[in-house]
Amino acid sequence: MTADAPRIELTPTLGLSKVLTRGAVARRIVHATVAKMDVRLRYPDGTEVGGGGPDSPVLEIVRPAAMFQRLEAHPKIGLGEGYMAGDWRAAPGTDLAQALMPFAARMGRLVPRPLLSMRAVVDRAIPRAQRNTLEGSRSNISAHYDLSNELFGAFLDPSMSYSSAIFDPSRPLAEQDLHEAQVRKVEAVLDAASVREGSRVLEIGTGWGELAIRAALRGATVVSVTLSAEQRDLALKRIADAGVSERVEVRLQDYREVTGQFDAVVSVEMIEAVGEEYWETYFAKIDDVLAPGGAVAIQAILMEHHRLLATKTSFGWIQKYIFPGGLIPSMQAIREVTRDHTELRVERVHSFGTDYAETLRRWRETFDTRWTEIRPLGFDETFKRMWEFYLAYCEAGFATHYLDVAQIRLARKEAR
Structure with missing residues (x-):
């Protein structure tokens, strides 16, 4: 673990009491919204509002004034901050992700159209400190991935894969082990990039080394780059334990600083950390180091293009607290950037968003079950609620198709 557990500073409710209408407008909007949804809000006095029936998810509003402010x-x-602070919670018998799904399904329609013109009043710009410059990227990655190897090890499967698994659609989910599904995901990425014996592989984003290990076991040589010192340390140990150290080099290095030629470039759920400002740079670097006849495989979380355009310049909870x-x-953005700034072209796309919902459900279940082991690492109850909300919020997004995930194969257009 890093030297100190993270300090989480929530906005004080005293300061919130002076804003706008002290929450009255937010309360009216929320009540009007949930009246059309299969969900109920329950207040401390037992009053309930919402369009849901007896079996619908229930959210308990513990501190109404603070939440609406x-x-x-x-x-x-x-x-999200309200959940972290304990202003609201899922009622007994209601799963948090299930309670968030009605909201995720209507994400683009939660705010009444007349109020959308007032977005500038309440939207917050993304802080300049979060720009993914060479220095900024190191800070941004460290803020999440250097929290604690023990934290991640407590809820991930033995492969330490922190990305969506791929489950076998021909078998019931309940019969499938998460580790088996994560190995299937890694092997699918390597297959998509045509990694074989003798391949020279560049991995952008090491994680904890599973992909590099499995590429090496195929007979490939791997250069893997990461900005997380904690990840690199554990990845090197896992690589040594697997007996493939002579085939894998793990560098504490930014992808923009990589040189050389590689037959395959692989990157699993790393593009989400690049930032729109640097998408061109990211793909141009991949194009630059890809050897003639080589292939690229990336696994990427995706959203619809119109949602990207609507949200890309405003500051959200995930950016503030998680990534x-x-x-x-x-x-569409990936196709346009690669078309306009590289010789790379998308050849294949395999989407499996519902598998991510299942992956997140299992992570959250394990996180909650093993909280008694995680807490002594230096994390408090606010941190616990933050991660519960993060995992449930993302699960709801994938379950309702607001978010998707895909493995994408790219190659140079002249090699197609």
């Missing part, structure tokens, strides 16, 4: 002051941040500097691309 947060929502009014910071619409894109207030819901500073992060931005999820669209498939």
Whole structure:
């Protein structure tokens, strides 16, 4: 673990009491919204509002004034901060992700159209400190991935894969082990990039070394780059334990600083940390180091292009608390950037968003089960609620198709 556990500073409710209408407008908007949804809000006095029936998910509003003031002051941040602060919670018998799914399914329609013109009043610009410059990227990556190897090890499968698994669609999910599904994902990425014996592989984003290990076991040589010192340390140990150290080099290096030629370039859920400003640079670097006849395989979280355009310049809860500097691309954006700035072209796309919902569900279940082991690492109850919300919020996004994930194969157009 790093020297100190992270300090989480929530916006004080005293400051929120002075904003706009002290939450009255937010309360009216929320009530009007949930009236059309299969969900209910329950207040401390037992009053319920919403369009859901007896079996619908129930959200308990513990501190109404604080919650609606947060929502009014910071619409894109207030819901998550309210959960972290204990202003609201899922009622007994209601799963948090299930309660968030009705909202995720209507994400683009939650705010009434007349109020969309007022976005500038409440939207917050992305802080310049989160720009993914060479220095900024190191800081942004460290803020999440250097939290603690022990933290991630507590809820990930033995492969330490922190990205979506791929489950076998021909078998019931309940019969499938997460580790088996994560190995299937890694092997699919390597297959998509045509990694074989003798391949020279560049991996952008090491994780904890599983992909590099499996590429080496195929007989490839691997250069893997990461900005997380914690990840690199554990990845090197796992690579040594697997007996493939002579085939794998792990560098604490930015992808922009890589030189050389590689037959395959692979990158699993790293593009989300690049930032739109640097998508051109990211793909141009891949194009530059890809040897003639080589192939690229990336696994990317995706959103619809119109949602990307609507949200890319505003500051949200995930960026503030989980992935500073992060931005999820669209498939259209990837096609356009590679078309306009590289010789790379998308050849194949395999989407499996519902598998990510299942992956996140299992991570959250394990996180909650093993909290008694995680807490002594230096994390408090606010951190616990932050991660519960993060995992449930993302699960709801994938389950309702607001988000997707795909493995994408690219190659140079002249080699097609």
